[in-house]
Amino acid sequence: WSCIVEKDVGIIGLYGLGGVGKTTLLTNLNNKFSTTPNDFEVVIWALVSKDYDVEKIQDRIGENVGYSDGSWKNKSADQKAIDIYGILSNKRFVVLLDDLWQRVDLNQEICGEMGARRKIKVECLEPETAWELFQDKVGDETLNSHPDIPNLAKQVAERCGGLPLALITIGRAMACKTTLEEWNYAIEMLKRCALPKMKNEVFPLLKFSYDNLPNATMKCCFLYCCLYPEDYCIPKKRLVEYWFCEGLLDKFDRINEAQMQGGDIISSLLNACLLERDGENYVKMHDVIRDMALWITRKFEATEDTFFVKAGAQLSQEPYVKAW
Secondary structure (H helix, E strand, C coil), rough: CCCCCCCCCCEEEEEEECCCCHHHHHHHHHHHHHHCCCCCCCCEEEEEEEEHHHHHHHHHHHHHCCCCCHHHHHHHHHHHHHHHHHHCCCCCCCEEEEEEECCCCCCCCHCCCCCCEEEEEEECCHHHHHHHHHHHHHHHHHHHHCCCHHHHHHHHHHCCCCHHHHHHHHHHCHHHHHHHHHHHHHHHHHHCCCCCHHHHHHHHHHHHHHHHHHHHHHHHHHHHHHHHHHHHCCCHHHHHHHHHCCCCCCCCCCHHHHHHHHHHHHHHHHCCCCCCCCCEEEEEEEEEEHHHHHHHHCCCHHHHHHCCCCCCCCCCCCCHHHHH
């Protein structure tokens, strides 16, 4: 926050492991603008994602500064940049770009000349804070079910390497485990996973939550969700219809009955923190959870069930179909 309010700082980069809490930090900063006195006139949030599209970012900024009509959206990227600069050059503003995967030339593409730069690394949690987060997700009832479980739970939490996403998903997976055998087994499984130094070492930790799903139907329904584009708002009702049409829901023959089974599966995936709520009627996948799900289909599932995703590649057009 002290860097943000410095008048000579133009760009601040937040970087760190996937799942370490960059989006959470950015969300808290965004909320802070409305609760803490500051002299910014415009605050803009824009989601970037892997499939970077400068015009989508410009459109999001344009909506915040009064350019929302269809004629403006049809302008070229260069003209949009000129229009945006024309408004923002006379105001104190901040643009929060989340989920950025490649370099963005803010000066030329988005909103004109910027000032000095700062770079801040978002680190994993300290042991005490990590334990508090893990303890909260597991719950006191489970931790108090046997006098030896708190000590075993601390060992499981340590295996998460201070990574918030792992602490949350694994904590929820262990919330119903009340025997010493279950906790010792969890420790043994996590010992086989490297601590998260690189992204592909994070996935084995997160896979623990997938492995703890109660049945194959729920696992297939979870993996199906990664077919949606990154950061997509998934309609729950339509998702269950797709599960039903794919033959993943086997308890009922009619879609209105299958909605009950599908709703129960969605609730279980939400409780396991493998899906996130997005309003009353939608769910989302954390981008790292989605990447982990794609990794699972490539590395572990049967060959006939393997699939891969490239959102926005226009596979209906040549040459993609033949090449893929």
